[in-house]
Amino acid sequence: MTLLDLWLSRSIPMCLLLQSLVLMALCFPSASMCPKGCMCQRDPHLHGLNVTCSQSRLKEIPPSLPVDTILLRLDHNQIGAVPDQAFHGLRLLRELNLSYNAVETLGEGAFSGIEGTLQVLDLSHNRITSVHKDAFARLKARIIVDDNPWHCDCALQQAIGGMAHNHEAAARVLCRSSELRDQEGRPFLAVDADLCNLAKRTTDYAMLVTMFGWFAMVISYVVYYVRQNQEDARRHLEYLKSLPSKPKKPDEADDISTVV
Ligand SMILES: *[C@@H]1O[C@H](CO)[C@@H](O)[C@H](O)[C@H]1NC(C)=O
Numbered sequence: 001m002t003l004l005d006l007w008l009s010r011s012i013p014m015c016l017l018l019q020s021l022v023l024m025a026l027c028f029p030s031a032s033m034c035p036k037g038c039m040c041q042r043d044p045h046l047h048g049l050n051v052t053c054s055q056s057r058l059k060e061i062p063p064s065l066p067v068d069t070i071l072l073r074l075d076h077n078q079i080g081a082v083p084d085q086a087f088h089g090l091r092l093l094r095e096l097n098l099s100y101n102a103v104e105t106l107g108e109g110a111f112s113g114i115e116g117t118l119q120v121l122d123l124s125h126n127r128i129t130s131v132h133k134d135a136f137a138r139l140k141a142r143i144i145v146d147d148n149p150w151h152c153d154c155a156l157q158q159a160i161g162g163m164a165h166n167h168e169a170a171a172r173v174l175c176r177s178s179e180l181r182d183q184e185g186r187p188f189l190a191v192d193a194d195l196c197n198l199a200k201r202t203t204d205y206a207m208l209v210t211m212f213g214w215f216a217m218v219i220s221y222v223v224y225y226v227r228q229n230q231e232d233a234r235r236h237l238e239y240l241k242s243l244p245s246k247p248k249k250p251d252e253a254d255d256i257s258t259v260v
């Protein structure tokens with residue numbers, strides 16, 4: 001009896017403690033666990049983790065990255081997209097290496113939440129053709145965008161305009177294709193053309209042509225209408241002219257004859 005009491009009094013709190021520990025571990029996996037396919041090393045000087053997920057055949061960015069990640073290596077994978085807010089909550093992230101992946105485009109919020117801390121962003125050797133005009137807008141990081149099949153258009157011009165402090169990156173954007181024929185295969189900054197006004201000018205021309213078309217139609221209709229009416233009027237006039245003159249001659253004769 002006393003032994004059982006003693007055992008119960010000791011084990012119940014122990015059980016509760018164990019249970020709460022298990023629950024805590026389940027509830028906060030991102031704070032402590034290293035993502036599958038990655039290696040996490042604590043850096044004692046920087047008070048954070050170096051997370052290395054290179055060459056891990058990843059098809060997407062690991063969903064639960066440790067919140068104290070400082071350096072994130074995701075290079076040499078098959079990552080096809082960077083969803084909005086993908087790195088949100090990584091308040092210490094300084095360096096992000098996404099080189100040698102299959103990223104095709106970047107949305108407005110791809111790097112949201114890490115604008116203030118990020119210092120290096122490597123996006124080289126991907127399949128990026130276009131980015132949202134504000135994709136790099138508030139980033140202070142050094143951006144590396146070499147070896148991507150860029151399509152040079154108005155949105156890219158705006159995106160590059162947004163990272164004016166990153167002239168080095170902008171200078172390395174080679175246009176695989178472009179709105180302008182003579183820009184293809186050349187550095188984006190080499191051709192001094194305003195691609196946004198180009199698009200606007202094209203729509204202006206289209207509108208002008210359409211308006212001219214309508215105008216021409218209206219004019220030709222008016223001309224046709226006037227001609228038709230003239231014809232009608234002339235025919236009417238001729239009819240009117242012919243009315244009194246033709247029957248008059250015999251009438252006169254008749255009249256004379258009757259009078260006489
Ligand atoms: C983490 O990465 C940084 C930057 O590459 C390096 O200087 C540092 O030594 C690394 N720390 C560890 C523990 O690997």
Ligand SMILES: *[C@@H]1O[C@H](CO)[C@@H](O)[C@H](O)[C@H]1NC(C)=O
Binds near residue numbers: 098144
């Ligand atoms: C990113 O990773 C690639 C491949 O390991 C490496 O060549 C490149 O130097 C890295 N980028 C930076 C900015 O360290």
